[in-house]
Each structure stands twice: as C-alpha cells, then as structure tokens.
Amino acid sequence: MPDNRYENTSRPGQEHFVAPPEDVRVGVVDAVDTSEAPSSLWGDAWRDMRHRPLFWASAALIVLVILMATIPSLFTSTSPTECHLESSLAGPAAGHIFGFDKQGCDIYARAIYGARASVTVGVLSTVFVVVVGTIIGSIAGYFGGWLDTLLSRFTDIFFAVPFVLAAIVIMSLLQNRNALVVAIVLATFGWTSIARITRGAVLGVKNNEFITAAKALGMGRLAILAKHVLPNAAAPIIVYATVALGTFIVAEATLSFLGIGLPTSTVSWGGDLDKAQVSIRVAPEIMIYPATALALTVLSFIMMGDVVRDALDPKARKR
Amino acid sequence: MTTTITLTDGATEDAPVPAEKRDDSTPLLEIKDLKISFTTATGTVDAVRGVDLTVYPGQSVAIVGESGSGKSTTAHAIIDLLPGTGKVTGGSISFGGRELVGLKRRQVEDLRGREIGLVPQDPMSNLNPVWRIGTQIDEALVANGFQGSKAERTARVAELLGEAGLPDAARRARQFPHEFSGGMRQRALIAIGLASRPKLLIADEPTSALDVTVQKKILDHLEGLTADLGTAVLFITHDLGLAAERAEHLVVMYKGKVVESGPALQILKDPQHEYTKRLVSSAPSLASRRIQSAHERGQEAEDLLAEHADETATQAPDVVVAKDLTKVFHIRGSRPGTHTDFTAVDGIDFTLPKGRTLALVGESGSGKSTAANMVLGLLEPTSGTVQFDGKDVGKMSAKEQFALRRRVQPVFQNPYGSLDPTYSIFRSIEEPLVLHKVGDRRSREARVRELLDMVSLPQATMRRFPNELSGGQRQRIAIARALALKPEVLVLDEAVSALDVLVQAQILTLLNDLQAELGLSFLFITHDLAVVRQIADLVAVMKDGSIVEHATTDEVFDNPQQEYTQDLLAAIPGASLEIGG
Numbered sequence: 001m002p003d004n005r006y007e008n009t010s011r012p013g014q015e016h017f018v019a020p021p022e023d024v025r026v027g028v029v030d031a032v033d034t035s036e037a038p039s040s041l042w043g044d045a046w047r048d049m050r051h052r053p054l055f056w057a058s059a060a061l062i063v064l065v066i067l068m069a070t071i072p073s074l075f076t077s078t079s080p081t082e083c084h085l086e087s088s089l090a091g092p093a094a095g096h097i098f099g100f101d102k103q104g105c106d107i108y109a110r111a112i113y114g115a116r117a118s119v120t121v122g123v124l125s126t127v128f129v130v131v132v133g134t135i136i137g138s139i140a141g142y143f144g145g146w147l148d149t150l151l152s153r154f155t156d157i158f159f160a161v162p163f164v165l166a167a168i169v170i171m172s173l174l175q176n177r178n179a180l181v182v183a184i185v186l187a188t189f190g191w192t193s194i195a196r197i198t199r200g201a202v203l204g205v206k207n208n209e210f211i212t213a214a215k216a217l218g219m220g221r222l223a224i225l226a227k228h229v230l231p232n233a234a235a236p237i238i239v240y241a242t243v244a245l246g247t248f249i250v251a252e253a254t255l256s257f258l259g260i261g262l263p264t265s266t267v268s269w270g271g272d273l274d275k276a277q278v279s280i281r282v283a284p285e286i287m288i289y290p291a292t293a294l295a296l297t298v299l300s301f302i303m304m305g306d307v308v309r310d311a312l313d314p315k316a317r318k319r
Numbered sequence: 320m321t322t323t324i325t326l327t328d329g330a331t332e333d334a335p336v337p338a339e340k341r342d343d344s345t346p347l348l349e350i351k352d353l354k355i356s357f358t359t360a361t362g363t364v365d366a367v368r369g370v371d372l373t374v375y376p377g378q379s380v381a382i383v384g385e386s387g388s389g390k391s392t393t394a395h396a397i398i399d400l401l402p403g404t405g406k407v408t409g410g411s412i413s414f415g416g417r418e419l420v421g422l423k424r425r426q427v428e429d430l431r432g433r434e435i436g437l438v439p440q441d442p443m444s445n446l447n448p449v450w451r452i453g454t455q456i457d458e459a460l461v462a463n464g465f466q467g468s469k470a471e472r473t474a475r476v477a478e479l480l481g482e483a484g485l486p487d488a489a490r491r492a493r494q495f496p497h498e499f500s501g502g503m504r505q506r507a508l509i510a511i512g513l514a515s516r517p518k519l520l521i522a523d524e525p526t527s528a529l530d531v532t533v534q535k536k537i538l539d540h541l542e543g544l545t546a547d548l549g550t551a552v553l554f555i556t557h558d559l560g561l562a563a564e565r566a567e568h569l570v571v572m573y574k575g576k577v578v579e580s581g582p583a584l585q586i587l588k589d590p591q592h593e594y595t596k597r598l599v600s601s602a603p604s605l606a607s608r609r610i611q612s613a614h615e616r617g618q619e620a621e622d623l624l625a626e627h628a629d630e631t632a633t634q635a636p637d638v639v640v641a642k643d644l645t646k647v648f649h650i651r652g653s654r655p656g657t658h659t660d661f662t663a664v665d666g667i668d669f670t671l672p673k674g675r676t677l678a679l680v681g682e683s684g685s686g687k688s689t690a691a692n693m694v695l696g697l698l699e700p701t702s703g704t705v706q707f708d709g710k711d712v713g714k715m716s717a718k719e720q721f722a723l724r725r726r727v728q729p730v731f732q733n734p735y736g737s738l739d740p741t742y743s744i745f746r747s748i749e750e751p752l753v754l755h756k757v758g759d760r761r762s763r764e765a766r767v768r769e770l771l772d773m774v775s776l777p778q779a780t781m782r783r784f785p786n787e788l789s790g791g792q793r794q795r796i797a798i799a800r801a802l803a804l805k806p807e808v809l810v811l812d813e814a815v816s817a818l819d820v821l822v823q824a825q826i827l828t829l830l831n832d833l834q835a836e837l838g839l840s841f842l843f844i845t846h847d848l849a850v851v852r853q854i855a856d857l858v859a860v861m862k863d864g865s866i867v868e869h870a871t872t873d874e875v876f877d878n879p880q881q882e883y884t885q886d887l888l889a890a891i892p893g894a895s896l897e898i899g900g
Contacts, residue, residue, distance in 0.1 A: 014373050014582075016582065016586075017371075018591040019576060030789055032776060209733055210737055210739045212697065213731065216697060216727075217750070
C-alpha cells in the first residue's frame with residue numbers, strides 16, 4: 001500500500017483543505033463565561049423547581065396544612081370538641097358545611113383541627129429519624145471498618161422488625177400516649193432507611209479528591225465529615241425525609257385508627273376515621289372528609305419529595 | 320484448540336474482497352456537509368455543522384479534535400448510534416455507494432457489525448461483566464449471520480481472539496471480563512469489531528484508557544490486522560501524534576466543523592489553519608523541549624537547558640528526600656484472618672531539589688501515586704523516611720505535621736472531583752486560609768483575588784460554583800487553592816492528564832511560570848512521558864514499585880539506560896515522526 005502520509009498525492013475528496021479563517025473563529029483557549037448568573041446545585045434546583053406546576057401545587061397544599069395545624073382558628077370558629085348529640089349524623093347546616101358526626105361534632109372543624117396531630121407526629125418523627133439515621137449512617141459510611149460492620153448489623157436488626165407491627169406492640173403497652181410518644185415510637189423503627197441512604201451517599205462522596213485535598217490541608221476527620229461529606233450527601237437524605245414525613249403521617253393515622261395511637265381526646269384524622277367506621281353504612285360521607293384531608297396531606301409531601309429529587313438529580317428527570 | 324493461530328491464515332481467506340482485486344479508486348465512505356444537532360431543554364445545539372469526509376477502501380483516516388469538537392458524534396452518526404436526542408439534520412453519508420441517512424432501523428442493524436465494525440472507547444465498561452468473553456464474541460457472530468454449528472462458532476471465536484493477539488485463545492474465551500486486563504479487554508473488543516470482516520472499522524479513542532506501552536502494542540497489532548484484511552479504519556482521537564502516526568489522512572475538527580484536512584504528515588509539518596497550528600505546537604507527544612517560563616522565553620534555549628542541568632547537579636539544595644521508602648498494603652483474603660501482602664512501593668529513593676521539577680513516571684500500578692501520597696503525609700510509610708528540609712516527617716509531632724501541611728500541597732487529576740461542588744470558588748480557595756487561621760476576612764478576600772490573578776482567571780470567578788467551569792478552569796482553581804498557603808512544594812498527581820491538549824499546554828505553561836516566580840518545587844506524577852519533557856528537570860521512572868531509572872530529563876530522553884525506559888519512550892505516539900521546526 002502506498003504511504004500517502006508523506007506526499008501530497010491526494011485522491012478526490014481528500015485534497016488538502018483549509019477552512020477559511022472567518023469560517024471558524026478560534027477563540028481564546030478556555031475562556032471563562034462571565035455573562036451568566038452564578039449558579040450552584042441548590043440554586044439550579046430552585047430554578048428548575050420554580051418552573052414546575054407540581055412544585056407550586058404541593059407547596060401550596062403543604063403551606064395550607066401547616067397553617068391548619070398552627071392556627072386552626074383561621075379556618076373555623078367552631079370548636080371540634082363542642083358536640084351536641086341532638087345533631088348526631090345531621091347533614092350540612094348553616095355554619096357546618098360538612099354536617100355532623102355520630103357524636104354530633106362539626107366534621108369540618110374536626111378535619112381542620114385534625115391536621116395538628118398529624119403534622120406534629122409527622123414532623124417530629126422525621127426530625128428524629130433524620131438525626132439518628134444521619135448520625136449512624138454517616139459514621140458507618142465515613143469511618144468504615146469494624147464500626148461500619150457493627151452499625152450496619154445494628155441497622156439490619158431494626159430493619160428486620162416490621163415497622164407498623166412493632167409500633168402496634170409497643171404502643172399497646174404504653175399508658176401515657178401523646179404526640180411525642182407516638183413520634184418516638186415511630187422513629188425508633190423508622191430510622192433504618194435513612195441510615196442506609198446516608199451510608200451509601202457518604203460512601204459515594206468520601207473518595208472524592210476534594211476530600212483528600214482537605215486531608216492534605218490538615219483538616220480533622222470530623223470537620224471533613226461535617227463540612228464536606230455531609231453537605232454533599234444531603235440531597236438524597238432531604239428527598240427521602242420529605243417522602244418519609246408522608247408515611248409517618250399515615251402510620252400515625254393507622255395507630256390512631258386502631259385505637260392505640262393518640263388518645264381519643266385528641267382530635268386526629270386517624271381517630272376520626274376510627275369513629276366514622278361504626279356508622280359507615282348509614283353515613284359513609286363522615287369518613288370521606290378526614291380520609292381526603294389525610295390523603296391530600298400525604299400526597300403533597302410525597303409529590304414535593306418527587307419534585308425535589310428531580311431537581312437535585314438531573315439524570316432522573318423525565319424527558 | 321492449542322495451536323496458536325497465525326494472523327494471515329484466517330485473514331486472507333476471509334477478507335471480503337482480496338486486496339488486489341479491490342477497487343481502490345471509488346470512496347468507501349463519503350460524508351458530505353453532515354449536520355447533527357441535539358435538542359436540549361434550552362433549545363437545539365448544533366454539534367456538527369457541515370462536515371466533509373472521505374475514506375477509501377483499506378485506508379486509515381483519523382478525525383482529530385478536542386472534547387466537544389463533534390468528532391465522536393460524526394463517527395457515531397455513520398452507524399446511527401447518536402446518543403439521546405441527537406439527530407442528523409442535513410447532508411449525506413454514503414457507504415459503498417449507498418445512502419445511510421434515513422435508513423430504517425433494520426437496515427442499519429444489518430449494516431452494523433457486518434459492513435461497519437466499531438471498537439469503542441472504554442474497555443472497562445464495554446464488555447458485559449456477567450458473560451464470558453467467548454459468549455460475547457459468539458453473540459457478535461450470530462447477530463451478523465454467521466452460519467455454522469455451535470462447535471464451528473466456538474472454533475471461530477478462538478480463532479478471532481487469537482487473531483486479535485491473545486495467546487491461549489480457546490481457554491481465554493471461557494474467561495470473564497474481570498479476569499482480563501485493560502489491554503486484553505481492548506483486544507477482545509477488537510475481535511468483536513472485526514468478527515464479521517467489516518469493510519470499515521470505526522475506532523473511537525481505542526486506546527486512550529490504556530498505558531502507553533500497551534497502547535503501542537495494540538495499535539501496531541490493529542494496523543497489521545486491518546492491513547491484512549483490507550479493512551479501512553476511521554480513528555477518532557484527541558492525540559495528534561497518534562493520529563499522524565497511524566493514519567494517512569487527517570481531518571481536524573473544531574467546534575463541529577472541519578478546520579483542516581489532508582495528508583497526515585503534510586498537516587503536521589505545515590499546518591495552515593490557526594487552530595491546527597496551535598494544536599501542532601501544543602501536542603506534548605511532538606514537543607521536543609521544556610516549556611520556558613515567561614522571563615526565560617527571551618533567552619536562547621540551548622544555553623538554558625545546559626544551565627539547568629548544571630544547577631540541578633550542583634547547587635540547588637534538596638527540599639524533599641525520600642530514603643528507602645516502602646509501602647506494603649495488607650489485602651484482606653476471602654476468609655477472616657487471612658491476608659496477602661502487596662508491596663506497592665518497594666524501597667525507593669529520590670530527591671527533589673529546591674525550585675526544580677521531579678517527575679515520577681510509570682504506568683498504572685507502578686506505585687507512583689502511593690509514593691506521592693506518602694510525601695503528602697496521607698499514607699504512613701511501612702518503612703523508610705520522607706525528609707522535608709532535612710527533617711524526618713515521620714518523627715514530627717502532630718503540631719509540626721500540621722505546620723508542614725502549609726508547605727506541601729497537592730493538585731489532583733480529576734478536575735471534576737477535586738473541588739467541593741457545594742462550595743463557591745471563593746470558599747474553596749479561602750478554606751486553607753481559614754483552617755490555618757491566616758489573616759482576617761478582608762485580607763483573606765484580597766488573597767483569593769490575588770490567587771485568581773496568579774492562575775489567570777478573572778476575579779469575578781470567585782462567586783461561581785465548580786459546575787459552571789470547564790475542566791481546565793477547575794484545575795486552575797485547584798492550583799490556586801494549593802498555592803493559598805504559599806507552599807514550597809506542590810505534588811501534582813496527574814494534574815494535567817484529563818485535559819485537552821491546548822488546555823494542557825496552557826496549564827503546563829502556567830505551572831512553569833509560577834515555579835519561576837515563586838521558586839516552587841514540583842513533584843510531578845504522570846504516566847505520560849511526553850508531558851515530562853515539557854515540564855520536568857529530573858525524571859524517576861517507576862516500574863512495579865521500584866525506581867528503574869533516575870536522571871535528568873535530557874539524559875533520560877537522549878540516552879535511556881534501561882530497556883523499560885526505552886520501551887516507554889518508543890511508545891509515545893508520534894515519537895517516530897520527524898517533525899521539523
């Protein structure tokens with residue numbers, strides 16, 4: 001084969017071609033584009049979420065539920081515990097748009113006031129699991145070795161216990177039940193997923209070169225964990241926590257429905273569902289209102305988790 | 320089957336058209352005014368903007384360009400493998416007289432493998448880890464309509480692997496990808512690519528993930544094999560030296576357009592376009608001498624080199640001295656309590672004189688990065704010592720070691736992993752100052768601005784985040800951060816290896832200027848001997864944990880003593896090409 005590399009004996013289509021200089025401008029090598037606004041992971045996520053109707057819908061619902069939980073008097077002037085047996089199972093009336101339940105209590109007021117119990121338990125349990133799960137998961141992932149083995153097996157033991165079943169057993173043993181107790185019991189068996197997620201995220205971050213660079217600066221191990229590793233592992237934890245908040249609200253409702261959650265004196269959606277059960281044949285609509293409130297609240301947190309995950313992880317974005 | 324298969328046997332029989340009968344005067348592949356664009360959330364991006372390319376039967380052509388130039392996109396469009404939303408929006412691709420743009424999926428599938436083979440870029444991810452190598456080649460045979468019994472196919476698989484240069488092919492075919500080294504996997508991928516005797520083989524950066532000596536062997540083999548089979552090869556590469564060495568015809572791409580094309584050596588010797596000129600002058604494999612720092616550039620090069628050599632030999636005091644440095648890793652065995660010892664670094668000695676650059680060169684697994692981590696104090700040596708200014712680092716108190724951190728700083732390879740993505744550039748560069756309690760808020764900000772100036776980045780960069788910057792820019796930030804505490808020694812661990820040629824040359828020049836300005840000493844860890852020539856005064860060549868050769872750069876390049884060093888030098892792509900000027 002003739003070696004064409006040395007001669008200019010080009011065949012058709014392979015003549016020496018040079019693009020006219022005005023055709024392709026050769027710019028400065030590696031110039032910084034200073035025209036666009038600075039952006040960070042969180043800044044980009046915010047910019048992405050801002051354009052999503054789902055974000056605004058779930059955010060509006062969440063704000064509404066939180067308002068209901070903190071200042072219920074904004075929504076109703078009727079007391080949920082002021083019940084008149086003579087209006088038992090009565091239909092909607094002036095000032096009582098959803099009507100009355102079997103005890104003669106205002107259903108609308110109870111649906112509004114029920115938010116407090118759900119949100120309190122949901123938020124408290126989520127805070128507990130995030131704190132416990134993040135600490136255990138990050139220590140296991142970051143330090144590794146025997147500590148990882150020990151903590152991972154410890155997590156597995158709790159993971160093996162059926163979450164709701166364990167909560168039922170413990171709650172039925174307890175006499176003094178309030179929102180804090182319910183949250184602690186739920187968190188006791190609910191932190192394992194966060195611990196596993198944190199451990200995985202920390203393992204993914206800790207071998208990055210910026211971690212090695214921080215070590216070479218003489219930074220301590222705990223400082224590196226707090227300043228570099230955890231902020232980079234935060235995204236999946238936040239996403240999971242948002243979804244978990246929804247599931248804790250469901251769990252609280254389940255326990256209250258079974259009569260072993262919050263005491264019957266506390267207004268809660270789960271408790272109301274339990275009470276509505278007895279009259280489901282004659283007045284099924286009584287059940288619909290607390291159930292809808294519960295479902296919308298859980299849905300809004302799970303949708304928010306979805307939106308945040310998509311915004312933080314561009315790869316997961318649907319096309 | 321135990322006998323080794325000679326290449327030519329199987330090859331000439333199976334060549335679709337014998338070389339002498341082939342019609343070499345009509346092009347095999349003709350691309351005319353090809354346009355490709357991608358649809359993104361913000362609009363369409365034109366990745367390829369009118370490319371012309373011609374490949375004749377049996378010819379080797381290379382597309383050269385930096386990342387983002389559209390070279391891979393062009394090649395993938397030929398066999399309709401554009402990723403994601405990529406679409407051919409104009410022009411034509413004609414293969415053997417047949418138009419490929421607009422073919423139906425089934426028609427393209429018939430073409431892939433049978434007529435046009437592909438050797439992909441990354442040998443690590445392009446073989447399915449759960450299947451045997453043989454099964455994967457067999458799959459290629461079946462997919463491309465090989466008629467024959469199971470036994471015939473098995474024999475053919477072994478034949479193909481043997482042809483691709485794997486000894487003991489029949490046994491190898493029963494192994495899994497993880498039992499193969501990178502080079503062996505690449506050979507298996509070549510066997511797959513050539514399984515059905517295609518007329519054209521597209522080789523997309525076929526060896527960029529491999530060590531240079533392995534790269535040379537594989538490319539030599541591929542060249543012989545395709546010449547015997549009469550296969551045309553379309554190389555996609557970022558390495559101008561490699562392209563010129565392996566291809567007759569070069570197509571240089573920049574920003575989606577062909578800026579220059581023509582006979583390989585003509586382009587190399589006499590580049591016409593501004594971009595090609597820059598590329599030729601920056602290609603490390605073609606550079607013949609050390610980059611000079613800004614104030615030295617006026618002086619005569621020859622004098623300077625001589626001067627350097629003298630100085631290193633006599634005057635400069637040693638900043639870092641490694642004595643009999645050894646690192647043994649305990650690798651846990653399959654059962655508890657069992658372990659094997661792996662000696663990563665085996666009793667090496669080296670010295671780094673003040674204000675000079677010592678390059679630790681070696682292929683993957685030679686122990687060069689382990690040695691660097693011991694100098695950085697990130698790994699404890701198993702035995703031996705690292706001395707800094709005559710003081711043994713191992714015997715220092717914790718406080719002294721913390722103080723030492725200010726004097727030795729690293730810059731790492733991966734520009735995407737070396738900066739914390741949640742930190743702004745300002746915070747990244749400021750962090751060392753805060754940690755070592757240097758100055759107050761205002762003086763620290765002034766220092767960050769000064770450091771950005773030093774690495775030639777606009778001061779406005781400090782409000783940005785790493786994801787907004789290119790690889791080269793991030794590497795500048797990493798250098799600025801390393802310089803924040805005014806260290807005396809920088810350990811540059813493959814610091815320019817992941818960068819495009821022009822950016823690489825720019826960073827090397829920057830490092831060199833900084834060295835002259837600040838009197839820095841560099842410990843430069845690299846697998847790339849070509850870069851060594853541009854930056855280093857002294858070279859230590861490492862192999863299997865030991866230093867096999869330690870001398871000045873000129874001595875190593877002009878008169879290598881060890882066979883291994885000679886092999887390494889010969890393997891630099893383009894080393895054999897005589898480039899004037």
